[in-house]
Amino acid sequence: MKPAGRIGVGVVGCGEIAQLMHLPCIAELDDFSLAGLCDLSAGVLARLGEQYSVGATYRDHRELLADPAIDAIVICNNDHGAIVADAIAAKKHFIVEKPVAFTLEEAASLPRRATEAGIVGMVGYMKLFDPGFQYGRERIRTLGAPTSIRVHDFSGRFDRYKSLYTQTLPADVPAAVLAEGKRQIDLRIAASLGAKKAGYSDLYTTILMLGSHDLAVLRSIFGPPARVAYAQAIGPTHVLAVLEYAGGVPAILEIAFGTRYEWWDEVVEVRSLDAEVRIEFANPYHRHHTATVRVREAIDELPSERMVPGTPDTSFRRQWKHFAAAIRSEEVPVSTLYGGVSDIRLARAIIDALPPKAAIDVGSRGEAIAVSQ
Numbered sequence: 299m300k301p302a303g304r305i306g307v308g309v310v311g312c313g314e315i316a317q318l319m320h321l322p323c324i325a326e327l328d329d330f331s332l333a334g335l336c337d338l339s340a341g342v343l344a345r346l347g348e349q350y351s352v353g354a355t356y357r358d359h360r361e362l363l364a365d366p367a368i369d370a371i372v373i374c375n376n377d378h379g380a381i382v383a384d385a386i387a388a389k390k391h392f393i394v395e396k397p398v399a400f401t402l403e404e405a406a407s408l409p410r411r412a413t414e415a416g417i418v419g420m421v422g423y424m425k426l427f428d429p430g431f432q433y434g435r436e437r438i439r440t441l442g443a444p445t446s447i448r449v450h451d452f453s454g455r456f457d458r459y460k461s462l463y464t465q466t467l468p469a470d471v472p473a474a475v476l477a478e479g480k481r482q483i484d485l486r487i488a489a490s491l492g493a494k495k496a497g498y499s500d501l502y503t504t505i506l507m508l509g510s511h512d513l514a515v516l517r518s519i520f521g522p523p524a525r526v527a528y529a530q531a532i533g534p535t536h537v538l539a540v541l542e543y544a545g546g547v548p549a550i551l552e553i554a555f556g557t558r559y560e561w562w563d564e565v566v567e568v569r570s571l572d573a574e575v576r577i578e579f580a581n582p583y584h585r586h587h588t589a590t591v592r593v594r595e596a597i598d599e600l601p602s603e604r605m606v607p608g609t610p611d612t613s614f615r616r617q618w619k620h621f622a623a624a625i626r627s628e629e630v631p632v633s634t635l636y637g638g639v640s641d642i643r644l645a646r647a648i649i650d651a652l653p654p655k656a657a658i659d660v661g662s663r664g665e666a667i668a669v670s671q
């Protein structure tokens with residue numbers, strides 16, 4: 299379905315990233331009208347419904363999907379797979395925040411089903427729309443054969459954004475409901491990883507929640523890797539991996555969640571025999587900032603270093619504009635579900651390259667203990 303006028307959008311999961319980034323983009327772009335909100339929290343729905351003048355609020359995403367005013371949704375809760383499947387069945391276009399789903403079993407058939415339904419389904423890899431990244435990617439493509447590829451992502455602090463922006467928190471959702479949701483995710487991940495690797499649940503989740511952006515960035519520059527040559531769990535949420543590419547040099551990938559940096563520490567570095575391109579991503583929680591790019595190369599046989607500053611733009615906003623153009627068949631979707639599923643497959647391959655670590659055992663005080671085999 300291609301809406302003739304504004305595209306009616308519903309938001310599923312109206313938490314931090316929806317409030318900070320998606321809702322402002324939807325509200326300010328002429329392509330869209332905010333047509334519905336869905337969250338477990340009645341308090342969040344009441345506050346945001348008033349703020350954005352939206353009367354259609356739902357506690358269940360299936361009711362939102364049944365609303366004829368909804369042409370498209372953005373999926374911003376934490377557990378996406380089943381909601382993606384329901385959006386496809388309802389023939390609604392969607393952006394799903396990463397990851398597409400927590401397990402390959404849930405995700406594998408979704409791209410084909412979305413294609414058959416004739417809808418646009420995009421993964422919220424907004425960094426692919428970052429103009430600084432896009433410039434850096436073009437420069438990398440002109441480097442010639444890379445001699446070194448390195449991707450580093452140490453996330454830094456996540457507790458700053460509640461004071462940086464005004465947020466409405468889902469304080470009225472019972473803790474038991476949230477705990478049960480988390481338990482269901484953990485059970486599915488453990489079952490998917492299998493008994494010999496279930497001890498890496500936290501690491502796998504880190505790769506999906508944080509590192510999948512980097513897997514998508516690497517994929518968009520070099521295509522999917524041929525295999526994972528090496529992986530090491532440096533800590534429960536810190537992984538080092540070496541990805542091999544057919545006919546090319548390997549990429550060294552390091553991802554860690556839990557660092558306490560006040561800055562955002564996410565860098566792609568590619569070197570050739572003559573030059574180096576370094577893309578430094580901006581903090582994704584900061585509006586109007588994009589990646590900076592440093593290029594080192596010889597000019598007239600003299601060394602030079604050039605810093606291309608980020609432009610005052612917001613990757614999320616550019617992602618939404620692209621989503622509108624894709625729904626109207628004016629652009630081909632660049633952040634596809636197929637890519638999102640291949641990133642889950644790669645996350646699994648990284649875990650599979652690690653030595654066995656058995657299922658979580660429950661200690662005497664109720665704490666989870668990973669037991670190495």
Ligand SMILES: NC(=O)c1ccc[n+]([C@@H]2O[C@H](COP(=O)([O-])OP(=O)(O)OC[C@H]3O[C@@H](n4cnc5c(N)ncnc54)[C@H](O)[C@@H]3O)[C@@H](O)[C@H]2O)c1
Binds near residue numbers: 357359395396422
């Ligand atoms: N693209 C990015 O850079 C980026 C950054 C942050 C988060 N994210 C992604 O966005 C998603 C949400 O992250 P967040 O930090 O906003 O989380 P959050 O916990 O702040 O918000 C989640 C919201 O979803 C609601 N919710 C939970 N289950 C629901 C359900 N079944 N139906 C409707 N609403 C439900 C909760 O009440 C809460 O308001 C995650 O998947 C995360 O990976 C992406």
